[in-house]
Amino acid sequence: MIDGYGKSGEPDKALELFHQMQLRGVEPNYVTFLAAISACGHGGLVAKGHEIFESMERDYSLKPRMEHYACMVDLLGRAGSLHQAWDLVRGMPERPNSDVWAALLNSCNLHDSVEMASVAANELFKLNAKRRPGAYVSFSNTLAAAGKWDNVSQLREAMKIRGVLKDTGSSWVGAEIEA
Known part of the structure; x- marks a missing residue:
């Protein structure tokens, strides 16, 4: 509840x-x-x-646990406290997992923090390059918002080389049809 x-x-x-x-x-x-x-x-x-x-x-x-740290990073990031989120990640007693880095990356995307997003994305890519295509897209969006189009192109090329495919979007639309 x-x-x-x-x-x-x-x-x-x-x-x-x-x-x-x-x-x-x-x-x-x-x-x-x-x-x-x-x-x-x-x-x-x-x-x-x-x-x-x-x-x-x-x-x-x-x-x-990791999920609590990821949730705290998300909380701080939503509030715009990126440096606090960064300090929390860096002060973790264990190596952050992909959920923690993804939370930081998403927070950076919200607040256009390219440098911190770069660190989070690279850590995330090291942990699981193919299993998180959304991380590539999120980082690409951060770069695009900052006008770093050459970096966007390089990232998209890296995705192709690594065999990372963007998730296909889908939706359902219901309709009532009278006969």
């Missing part, structure tokens, strides 16, 4: 439910924390998200 409220634009309800759960003695688990941090990200509640993230280990002895 916390996740549902957060994703449907009701972060305050999500966090109230999270708080009520704790008041009733129900300890949050990894999934609950992820939903609460995500709700903060969707609501732009940076301080609250950071507080919840910090409370995982401090209050519940739950060491944040």
